[in-house]
Amino acid sequence: MDQQASIDFITQSDFQKIKYAFTDIDGVLRGKVIHRQKFLDGLTDGYGFCDVVWGWDSADTPYDNGQLTGWHSGYPDAPVRLDLTTLRQIPWENNIPFFLADFSRPDGNDLAACPRSLLKRIAAQCRELGFHAEYAQEFEWFNFRETPQSLQQKGFQRLEPLTPGMFGYSILRPSLESKFYHDLFDWLIQFDIPLEGLHTETGPGVYEAAIMHDEVVRAADKAALFKTAVKEIAYRHDLVATFMAKWNADLPGCSGHIHQSLWDLNKTRNLFFDSARPNNMSELMRQFIAGQLHCLPHITPMFAPTINSYKRLVEGAWAPTTLTWSMDNRTTALRVLNHKAAYTRVEHRVSGADTNPYLAIAAALASGLYGIRHQLPLTVAASVGNGYADKQNGVLPTNLADATMAMAHSPIATELFGAEFVDHFTRTRDWEWRQYARQVSDWELKRYFEII
Incomplete structure (x- = not known):
């Protein structure tokens, strides 16, 4: 589905909540459910997500050797972007709309730790x-x-x-x-x-x-x-x-x-x-x-x-x-x-x-x-x-x-x-x-x- 079709689907539906997620470095899906208005507001500027997801392991224990983020940086928000072409509905959760996200950026300065952003870069080289x-x-x-x-x-x-x-x-x-x-x-x-x-x-x-x-x-x-x-x-x-x-x-x-x-x-x-x-x-x-x-x-x-x-x-x-x-x-x-x-x-x-x-x-x-x-x-x-x-x-x-x-x-x-x-x-x-x-x-x- 193209981006505009996804936006139209959300705006024309009765769904009040949207789920999105991305994989951390271990492949674990991390994400949240947001209100439809939050979804619409973030289409242009993206959404903030605590960058601790790149600073801890699969058991949520913070790394003691991290450079990207950590106690030294205060774990700030990082901009996450929903890929609107990935819209699908979850049939075992009342067909709630779902999007995949990543930490890629329009200027190409992607977050180095983001696995999906890395693959997108390799695919572009291909x-x-x-x-x-x-x-x-x-x-x-x-x-x-x-x-x-x-x-x-x-x-x-x-x-x-x-x-x-x-x-x-x-x-x-x-x-x-x-x-x-x-x-x-x-x-x-x-x-x-x-x-x-x-x-x-x-x-x-x-x-x-x-x-x-x-x-x-x-x-x-x-x-x-x-x-x-x-x-x-x-x-x-x-x-x-x-x-x-x-x-x-x-x-x-x-x-x-x-x-x-x-x-x-x-x-x-x-x-x-x-x-x-x-x-x-x-x-x-x-x-x-x-x-x-x-x-x-x-x-x-x-x-x-x-x-x-x-x-x-x-x-x-x-x-x-x-x-x-x-x-x-x-x-x-x-x-x-x-x-x-x-x-x-x-x-x-x-x-x-x-x-x-x-x-x-x-x-x-x-x-x-x-x-x-x-x-x-x-x-x-x-x-x-x-x-x-x-x-x-x-x-x-x-x-x-x-x-x-x-x-x-x-x-x-x-x-x-x-x-x-x-x-x-x-x-x-x-x-x-x-x-x-x-x-x-x-x-x-x-x-x-x-x-x-």
């Missing part, structure tokens, strides 16, 4: 190079017969899954919870997040959904909203959904794979497909893959942003550990799918379900464009068979501390995203690591308490 970026993200997540209160009372232990056992691609299991299953599919369509597919994955109570592909910013919008929408729909069925990368050491992790392709600006030709070249791979596609492999060790925290992310990235767990690519092989970091021009794409398999979609997709696109700009040759051979064993090009970082350190000191990361963003983002990841390092885990107690 268009300037003459490409239309088409993207989609898919997610796996676990569902439990719990509430936020019961999770706390149980200490996040002995949780009851939606359904028992390992039963991937089951037709039987969703029939047990057909109302939830169909509400997910139907309400997400009504919320302008159409799904290409929805099914069970292997694991108790785990689902996987693939979102329909779209222009890269709109694709990230849908992915960011998808995670919160699923949680809200689950609440209405007395369930809790989690997008943790690895909630249980004995069960598979949850991915957030990114599907990506570049087209001409008219979106009439997939520029990754070339039937005259080996494996139907155009030179542009090879440069794109080369760029992603080259940049990946420098920007891993954007695909694996939490302590828990690296518990998923282990051998034999359906997630990659090596800097590899392949033709339709699920053991590598990048998987090429190109049996037909219309569906030719590169699947980025490092990204987990715990990512901020704006940052993960921005990282994927920016690193691919890096390969094109620098005309990097794809010198790494495609992996055949077990990609975990193919370490010819190196391996991924194994923890957030190492990954963050590499990104913080990387000129490549700075070239891709700018020094201000890299500084802020890596400070937040350093904070995350330090919060983890000072904790005493159950594993430590069980291993050392009596014996040592």
Whole structure:
């Protein structure tokens, strides 16, 4: 919907309140409900929003190393702008109008920490190079017969899954919870997040959904909203959904794979497909893959942003550990799918379900464009068979501390995203690591308490 149509919809409707939200650095939706008059008054000058949302973590604890904002600045308001083209209505909340927002500014001096603003800038660079970026993200997540209160009372232990056992691609299991299953599919369509597919994955109570592909910013919008929408729909069925990368050491992790392709600006030709070249791979596609492999060790925290992310990235767990690519092989970091021009794409398999979609997709696109700009040759051979064993090009970082350190000191990361963003983002990841390092885990107690 264009901007004027959105304004007309609000002014001509009976809705007295409007909801808006944006993602913070962790991908958590933050926002509020405002009166229709407040909405109309802010159309020109924007709205003020406390910039503490860029100065605290996902648990609302202020960073002790922040530069962008903090006690030193007094946490003032920052101007947030609603993107009027993102109007949708929330079907499970009486169709209240909803807008996505970001901290971009008309003069181009965007807030460095804003993930959506960062992706918009990368998408603009893509268009300037003459490409239309088409993207989609898919997610796996676990569902439990719990509430936020019961999770706390149980200490996040002995949780009851939606359904028992390992039963991937089951037709039987969703029939047990057909109302939830169909509400997910139907309400997400009504919320302008159409799904290409929805099914069970292997694991108790785990689902996987693939979102329909779209222009890269709109694709990230849908992915960011998808995670919160699923949680809200689950609440209405007395369930809790989690997008943790690895909630249980004995069960598979949850991915957030990114599907990506570049087209001409008219979106009439997939520029990754070339039937005259080996494996139907155009030179542009090879440069794109080369760029992603080259940049990946420098920007891993954007695909694996939490302590828990690296518990998923282990051998034999359906997630990659090596800097590899392949033709339709699920053991590598990048998987090429190109049996037909219309569906030719590169699947980025490092990204987990715990990512901020704006940052993960921005990282994927920016690193691919890096390969094109620098005309990097794809010198790494495609992996055949077990990609975990193919370490010819190196391996991924194994923890957030190492990954963050590499990104913080990387000129490549700075070239891709700018020094201000890299500084802020890596400070937040350093904070995350330090919060983890000072904790005493159950594993430590069980291993050392009596014996040592």
